[in-house]
Amino acid sequence: MVSKTEETQLNRLENQVDNGGGGAWEYLCLVRKLKVRRSEKVLKHGLSILNDPKKRSALGPEEWTLYEQVAIAAMDCQCLDVAKDCIKVLQKKFPESKRVGRLEGMLLEAKGSWAEAEKAYSSLLEDNPLDQVIQKRRVAMAKAQGNISGAIECLNKYLEIFMADHDAWRELAEIYVSLQMYKQAAFCYEELILSQPTVPLYHLAYADVLYTLGGLENLQTAKKYYASTIDLTGGKNTRALLGICLCTSAIAQLSKGRNKEDKESPELQSLAATALEKDYKQRASDKLGLLTSALRSLKI
Amino acid sequence: MVAELKYEISQNAYIKLVLQALKHKTTAVNGVLLGRVNPQNENVVEIIDSVPLFHSNLALLPPLEIALIMVEEHYGSQGLGIVGYFHANERFDNAELGIVAKNIGDHICRYFPQAALLLLDNKKLEALSKEKDQSPVMQLYIRDASKNWKLVRPDGGSRLVIKEPAANVVLLDFISSEKWQDVADFDDHLDDIKKDWLNPDLFK
Numbered sequence: 001m002v003s004k005t006e007e008t009q010l011n012r013l014e015n016q017v018d019n020g021g022g023g024a025w026e027y028l029c030l031v032r033k034l035k036v037r038r039s040e041k042v043l044k045h046g047l048s049i050l051n052d053p054k055k056r057s058a059l060g061p062e063e064w065t066l067y068e069q070v071a072i073a074a075m076d077c078q079c080l081d082v083a084k085d086c087i088k089v090l091q092k093k094f095p096e097s098k099r100v101g102r103l104e105g106m107l108l109e110a111k112g113s114w115a116e117a118e119k120a121y122s123s124l125l126e127d128n129p130l131d132q133v134i135q136k137r138r139v140a141m142a143k144a145q146g147n148i149s150g151a152i153e154c155l156n157k158y159l160e161i162f163m164a165d166h167d168a169w170r171e172l173a174e175i176y177v178s179l180q181m182y183k184q185a186a187f188c189y190e191e192l193i194l195s196q197p198t199v200p201l202y203h204l205a206y207a208d209v210l211y212t213l214g215g216l217e218n219l220q221t222a223k224k225y226y227a228s229t230i231d232l233t234g235g236k237n238t239r240a241l242l243g244i245c246l247c248t249s250a251i252a253q254l255s256k257g258r259n260k261e262d263k264e265s266p267e268l269q270s271l272a273a274t275a276l277e278k279d280y281k282q283r284a285s286d287k288l289g290l291l292t293s294a295l296r297s298l299k300i
Numbered sequence: 301m302v303a304e305l306k307y308e309i310s311q312n313a314y315i316k317l318v319l320q321a322l323k324h325k326t327t328a329v330n331g332v333l334l335g336r337v338n339p340q341n342e343n344v345v346e347i348i349d350s351v352p353l354f355h356s357n358l359a360l361l362p363p364l365e366i367a368l369i370m371v372e373e374h375y376g377s378q379g380l381g382i383v384g385y386f387h388a389n390e391r392f393d394n395a396e397l398g399i400v401a402k403n404i405g406d407h408i409c410r411y412f413p414q415a416a417l418l419l420l421d422n423k424k425l426e427a428l429s430k431e432k433d434q435s436p437v438m439q440l441y442i443r444d445a446s447k448n449w450k451l452v453r454p455d456g457g458s459r460l461v462i463k464e465p466a467a468n469v470v471l472l473d474f475i476s477s478e479k480w481q482d483v484a485d486f487d488d489h490l491d492d493i494k495k496d497w498l499n500p501d502l503f504k
Contacts, residue, residue, distance in 0.1 A: 037326065146394060177359050178328070178390075180399060205357075212361040239490050242366050284493040287370075294369045 001201060002034050010034060017045055024049055025059070032069060039076035046070035047082065064093060071103055075110040083107055098124060102133060109141055117141060132162055139171075151175065166192060173205065182213045200232035200240075207243055216254045223247035227268065235275055244272040249298040269299075304459060306344045307384075307416050307440060309333070311464040312503055313350035314436055315471050316483065319502075320352035321388035321420050323480040329355045330401070331485070332368070332408075333384035333416065334375045345383055345414055346463075349375070351497055352485035359400045367486045367497075374498070383412050386438070388420035395421070397441055402449050409443055417441035417449055418460070429472055436462050 002010070013027045024045040031038055046066055049055045056063055071086035087107060090100045101124050108117035118141065121134050128134075135158050142151035155172045162168065173188035189206035196202065207225035210218040226243035233240065248269040273295050280288045317331050331352040338344040351371050354363060372382060385408055387401040397419055408415040418438040425437040440452040440460040452459050462468075474480070482502055484495040 144391065146391060174357060177357050178400065180359050180403075208357070208360045208362050212359070238493055239363065242490075243362050246362050246365060280493060284489075284496075286496075287493070290370045290373050293373050294366065297369060297373075 001199075002036060006034055010036065014038070014041060017041075028066065028069060032065075037076070039073040042069060042073035043077050043079060043082070046073060050086075064090060068099070068103065072106065075106055078110065080107065080110055083110065098128065098131075102131075102137075105134070105137065109137065109144070114141060114145060130161075132158075132165065135162075136168065143175075148175065148179065163191075164195065166196065173209075177209065182209050185209050186213065198232060200229045200237065203229040203232065204237065204240055204243070207240070211243065211247060211250070214250075216251065219247050219251050219254065223251070223268075230272070236279075238276065238279070241272045241276045245269055245276075245295060245298050304343070305414055305442070307347060307460045308338075308344055308463050309347040309418075309436065309460065310349065311462060311467040311470065313347050314438075314462050314467055315474060316499060316502065317350050317352060317386045317388075317418075318420070318425065318437065318471060319474060319480040319483045320355070320485055321425075322475065323483050324355035326390070327355050328358055328390040328398075329353075329388045329485070330358050330404070331386040332371060332382050333386060333418070334371070334380045335383040336380055337414075345416065347383060347416070348380060350386065352483060352499075353497075354487045355485060356487060363486065363490060364404070366490075381412060382408055383414070384408065384416035384418060386418045386420070389422070392422045392426075395419075395423075395439075397449055397451075405441070405443070405449060406447070409447075414442070416460070428468060429475075432468075434462070434465050434468060436460055437468075 010027075010030055013023055013030060016022070017024050017027045018041075028042060028046055028049075031042055046069060049059070050063075050066060050070060059066060067086045067090050071083045071090070074080070074083035074086065084107065087100065087103050090097070090103065094100050101120065105117050105120040105124065108114075108120060118138070121137060124134055125131060135154075139151050139154045139158065142148075142154055152172070152175060155168060155175070159165065159168055159172065169188045169192050173185045173192075176182070176185035176188065186206065186209045189202055189209060192199070192202040193206060203225045207222040207229065210222035210225065223244060226240045226247060229237055229240035230244070235241075248266075276291060276295070277288065280291045313333065313335075320331060321329050329352065331350050333347045334349040334351065335345060335347040338346050351367075353367050357363075368382070375381065385401065385405050387398070389396070389398065397417065401417060401419065405415060405417045418436075418440060421437050421439050424433070427433075428437060435454065435458055438460065440454075441449045442452055444450050454460070464470075479502075482499075484497055484499055486497045488495040489497045
């Protein structure tokens with residue numbers, strides 16, 4: 001997960017390198033640190049370093065990390081020859097290495113040789129059954145072959161052991177959402193919020209899922225989580241502000257004709273609306289009219 | 301005999317959606333089609349523009365509801381409505397119309413019963429540079445009488461055509477210049493409202 005400042009920094013560096021301003025190694029390190037997927041750029045700029053003997057030797061022992069990074073990026077871009085070459089170099093330097101063995105497995109995956117990849121991973125797991133990366137490769141393989149229920153099963157088994165793996169919970173939640181299994185997705189986000197209560201992304205995703213599930217109770221809870229998202233993001237999250245407006249509107253629709261025991265205070269919605277209008281006026285004034293009529297259509 | 305409906309998509313609407321799919325190669329993407337029934341020929345639906353919507357969590361309601369409100373508001377003032385939906389699957393090998401696409405399609409049909417569902421044809425897109433094909437790299441689905449989405453096969457006259465015959469040539473050109481980097485979808489807008497989902501400068 002990447003914050004806005006981190007993303008801006010990354011994009012700035014990327015632009016710089018793209019336009020010949022240098023800083024390729026810095027960029028590649030940042031991509032590794034933030035764990036983002038920018039395979040085409042990594043391949044391009046990584047190769048430019050690896051193919052230049054002077055630049056390569058300047059890296060010292062980090063050279064091997066770069067080979068690994070470029071190999072994975074190459075596989076992501078289906079440049080399997082490049083990947084094979086990088087892996088060969090690493091095999092020569094680190095024979096019998098489990099880490100290189102993982103790359104070999106990934107190359108089999110990239111080729112679509114699923115059975116062989118599974119064999120390779122199984123044997124690696126025999127020696128080290130708690131290798132998280134390989135366990136997750138199995139989930140990825142199931143997903144890549146379109147076996148979504150298999151991927152879910154695998155991922156659930158994985159999470160029974162490695163329940164602190166937040167990325168895995170997020171992946172599972174997103175798979176559930178794509179299958180419209182919202183209750184199960186909600187459970188995943190609940191786990192994430194419990195373990196990392198100050199990460200606004202989880203509050204926002206949870207609210208979105210609850211709103212999608214619908215029903216008065218879910219909508220009221222969704223509204224609370226949009227509110228906590230706003231709290232955690234200093235009021236700057238457009239999605240959460242819009243979420244408040246959507247919830248208020250939907251709750252009002254459902255409460256029509258009911259006893260207004262918990263009368264919703266309209267302050268939260270008008271505060272959200274005001275914040276949105278102010279932001280649009282400042283940064284997207286051509287869309288302000290659309291926002292205003294959208295908000296108007298949401299008020300009962 | 302009832303004449304069959306034909307769908308005519310403008311070059312810009314077509315290219316915008318393919319570019320969005322190319323920008324987000326690792327996830328599913330979707331968009332809406334804007335247009336109207338041809339005022340001179342009620343058997344033709346003109347798809348005049350498109351708005352790329354999301355590249356993450358396509359099945360969540362809040363962003364979709366906001367997007368549809370704003371899109372309809374903007375295009376309504378031009379006399380255009382939502383006439384269909386575009387979807388591109390996450391995986392290259394997946395040529396199936398998924399449940400999310402069908403559900404959104406059903407929703408659009410409530411307001412425009414002749415709505416078209418366009419599914420990106422990954423294999424056709426890949427082959428585009430080798431085969432000089434003028435037909436769109438999309439599959440057309442429409443609802444039959446029992447409200448099931450059916451693939452419309454292009455045998456005989458094609459029912460989905462691009463208005464400008466050289467559109468695929470332009471698309472190939474954009475692909476080689478990596479034009480997809482300039483496309484902004486509604487997801488981008490929600491993350492940063494400065495990004496304009498109307499993409500007014502994309503084809504300038």
